[in-house]
Amino acid sequence: MSDELPRPPRWHIPLLILLGLPIFFYGLGSYSVVNGDEGYYHSVAVQMVESGDWFTLDYFGQHRVYDTFMNAPLQYWARAVLITLFGDNLWTMRLLSASFGLLTVLAVYRLGAELKPSPNGRTALFAGLIQLTSFQFVYLHSARTGELDSIVAFLLTATALCFLRAVKNDKSFVPHHLCLAALLTVKLPVVAIPVLAELLLFATSPPLRSQFKRYVLTGLAVVPLGLIWHMFQASLLWEDFLGVADKMSAEASGAKGGGDFTGRPLENLRWYSDKLLFGAFPWSLAMLPAIGATIAAAFSRARSADGLGLRLLLAFAVIVWVFFAFVSKRFSWYILPALPFLAVACGWWVSSLAQSAKHVGAVLIAGILALMVWLRVPISSLRPLVDRTPSIPMESSWVELERIGTTPGILVTFVLIAAGALLFIRARPKAGSAILAIGLFVLMLGVAGVRVAYPLATLENVSQLDDLYQRMESSRKSGEPIRYPVALPESMGFLRIQHYFGRHYRVERRVGPRGAQILIVGEKVRADLEKE
Numbered sequence: 001m002s003d004e005l006p007r008p009p010r011w012h013i014p015l016l017i018l019l020g021l022p023i024f025f026y027g028l029g030s031y032s033v034v035n036g037d038e039g040y041y042h043s044v045a046v047q048m049v050e051s052g053d054w055f056t057l058d059y060f061g062q063h064r065v066y067d068t069f070m071n072a073p074l075q076y077w078a079r080a081v082l083i084t085l086f087g088d089n090l091w092t093m094r095l096l097s098a099s100f101g102l103l104t105v106l107a108v109y110r111l112g113a114e115l116k117p118s119p120n121g122r123t124a125l126f127a128g129l130i131q132l133t134s135f136q137f138v139y140l141h142s143a144r145t146g147e148l149d150s151i152v153a154f155l156l157t158a159t160a161l162c163f164l165r166a167v168k169n170d171k172s173f174v175p176h177h178l179c180l181a182a183l184l185t186v187k188l189p190v191v192a193i194p195v196l197a198e199l200l201l202f203a204t205s206p207p208l209r210s211q212f213k214r215y216v217l218t219g220l221a222v223v224p225l226g227l228i229w230h231m232f233q234a235s236l237l238w239e240d241f242l243g244v245a246d247k248m249s250a251e252a253s254g255a256k257g258g259g260d261f262t263g264r265p266l267e268n269l270r271w272y273s274d275k276l277l278f279g280a281f282p283w284s285l286a287m288l289p290a291i292g293a294t295i296a297a298a299f300s301r302a303r304s305a306d307g308l309g310l311r312l313l314l315a316f317a318v319i320v321w322v323f324f325a326f327v328s329k330r331f332s333w334y335i336l337p338a339l340p341f342l343a344v345a346c347g348w349w350v351s352s353l354a355q356s357a358k359h360v361g362a363v364l365i366a367g368i369l370a371l372m373v374w375l376r377v378p379i380s381s382l383r384p385l386v387d388r389t390p391s392i393p394m395e396s397s398w399v400e401l402e403r404i405g406t407t408p409g410i411l412v413t414f415v416l417i418a419a420g421a422l423l424f425i426r427a428r429p430k431a432g433s434a435i436l437a438i439g440l441f442v443l444m445l446g447v448a449g450v451r452v453a454y455p456l457a458t459l460e461n462v463s464q465l466d467d468l469y470q471r472m473e474s475s476r477k478s479g480e481p482i483r484y485p486v487a488l489p490e491s492m493g494f495l496r497i498q499h500y501f502g503r504h505y506r507v508e509r510r511v512g513p514r515g516a517q518i519l520i521v522g523e524k525v526r527a528d529l530e531k532e
Contacts, residue, residue: 008113008121013106016128020105023132023452024098024143027459029090031385032466036495038146042093043499045079049088054080055232060502065240066247073229074185075151094146101143101150105132107157108340112347114164116306122354126441127347133448134339136279139384139455140392141333148187149336155183157340159194160316164309166215167208173215177222184226189248191226193323193337197315205308250328265325272324275332278394280339281377281451282444285368287342290349291317297352310348317341332394353437361433362425365440366418372447374399374410379451386461388493465492469500476504476523490516 033039040059044067047058057064057072075096082092105128112127137143143150162176183191202212234241277284294310301307320338324330353361377396384392398406425432462470465488475482488497494509497518501507506521 008124012109012121012125012128015125016105016109016132017102019129020102020132022456023138024101026456028094028098028144030459031090031461032463033090033093033496033499034145034385034387035141035147035389036493036499037141037148038093038097039499040495041075041079041148042083042088042146043502045076045083046088048076048080049083060498065237066244068233068237069230069241069244070188070248071148071186074182075148094144097146097148097150098143100154101138104137104143104150104154104157104340107154107161108343111157111161111164111340112344114161114168115309115344115348123344123348123351125347126351127344129445130283130343130346130448131340133445133452134280134283134343135384135448135451136275136332137336137339138452140279140394141331141389142336144385145389147333149333152183152187152190153337153340155179155186156190156194156316156320156337159183160197160312160341163194163198164312167211168308170211173218174222177219178225180219180223181226184223185229188230190323190337193319194316196323197312197319200315200319201308201311205311208308264328265322268325268327268330269321271330272321272332272335274396275394276335276338278377278396279332279335280342281375281396282368282372282447283343283346285371285375286346286350286440286444289364289368290342290346293349293352294345310345313341313345313348317345331390333389350437350441353440354434356433358433359422359425362421362436363418365436366414366421368440369417369443370410370414372443373413374406377451379454382455383458384455385459386463388496391491465496465500472501472520473504482523484520484522486520488518488520490518492518494518 044057044059044064047060048054048056051058054073054077057068057076078096079092082095086092086095108131109124109128112124113121115123131137137150137153139145141147141149142153159176159179162179163173165171166173166176180191180194183194198215202208202215276287280287291314294314298307298310298314301310317338320335320341324334327334353365375396376399382392399409400406401409404412421436424436428435468486468488472482472486474480490509494507497520498507501520503524505523508519508521510517510519
């Protein structure tokens with residue numbers, strides 16, 4: 001099935017790295033803890049280093065059994081190594097996620113390079129730039145805020161890339177299955193996504209079925225490596241393991257959360273679509289036509305290696321959406337693993353437009369431009385490195401004019417741009433389509449680049465929580481009396497408060513006449529610290 005693909009230009013990867021270094025790493029330690037999860041992961045790793053026990057997930061004296069089976073152990077061990085080498089600080093809290101953010105961009109580029117290329121490797125470069133300038137991937141519970149999501153995105157992209165190379169070139173499945181094993185030891189539930197996507201590909205691609213036996217046998221030999229930790233922990237914590245399994249099945253089946261489960265998947269899909277529209281704007285405007293074009297091309301080239309690559313993008317993107325649509329618990333960052341595959345599909349589509357003089361492409365470009373004119377997505381008002389991600393609305397709105405309604409305004413704008421685009425193609429039939437497509441990409445890249453670059457200008461931030469902690473620590477160390485309890489609002493986030501104060505202070509959550517509060521009720525005595 002192998003199609004010969006020319007190598008993309010060598011300068012692409014250095015360019016992506018050069019652009020990615022400031023986006024992911026500049027001022028990484030200049031702002032306080034943003035989300036509770038980054039503080040939680042870091043605190044567990046600190047405890048590993050201080051206690052010397054790298055087989056127990058301890059969080060200020062609490063044995064975190066759920067995370068022991070669902071989100072461990074590789075990322076905690078990697079964080080503990082960074083803390084051992086470089087100390088307990090904000091850099092080591094975020095270095096892992098930032099590094100995997102850049103690695104995801106490079107993996108997206110390599111996945112784009114596996115598709116039938118446009119001149120000069122344009123598809124791969126476009127895909128990498130789209131991933132690099134997706135606002136949600138950089139800031140919202142992802143690469144710059146020390147969580148798991150960029151690691152998961154990289155592992156899913158690497159898994160898809162290794163699978164595609166294995167089936168296209170009849171190569172070993174070992175690298176692919178090692179990625180699955182790594183995914184099992186980072187975030188166990190999401191391993192279902194690549195497995196389901198690949199089974200779907202085998203089921204719908206007859207030429208692949210001859211490789212299915214090799215796929216399964218290699219998996220039986222390699223993938224169990226990723227279960228060693230879980231089997232070991234289950235042997236020690238069998239009752240807890242059964243409780244975690246029951247909790248996960250309840251979330252997946254929709255039993256948790258109540259309500260009408262029959263309508264929840266559709267509601268979740270709508271909710272995640274709104275978040276994606278905001279989080280990946282303006283690229284999100286091109287993703288729907290890109291998916292449509294990918295579906296058409298994937299089945300028209302069904303027996304080619306390029307058609308297989310396009311079907312792989314569809315399978316992974318669709319399974320991510322379906323997987324989380326049926327999970328009762330939802331957060332905006334759950335949809336992040338779909339971004340790499342949507343970025344490649346979007347890059348492929350824009351690149352394809354540049355090689356075709358079809359009038360449909362000009363009309364679609366006009367539609368995207370009209371929506372860009374009328375859709376209002378905030379830039380300067382966002383504080384992604386100050387405000388907790390769950391508190392950021394992630395909402396877009398339409399521009400409203402008094403005398404012209406929004407819908408008529410969009411239609412008039414669309415008609416004018418479409419007429420101009422069609423006339424331009426007619427006047428320049430050979431180069432007109434390429435100029436329009438590349439012009440669209442450059443414009444979207446400019447808008448996306450501004451969204452990503454703007455928060456980098458205001459990195460220096462010490463939160464109220466961080467400031468309070470520093471003042472209380474100064475008083476505690478100097479022997480000055482502190483008046484307890486210190487009441488903090490629930491909006492500050494329990495995990496963030498625990499990260500700052502859990503080591504030396506007693507922290508409690510209470511519900512009273514004034515609503516939920518988190519109280520610092522006193523200092524921990526030395527015996528408590530030694531016990532932990």
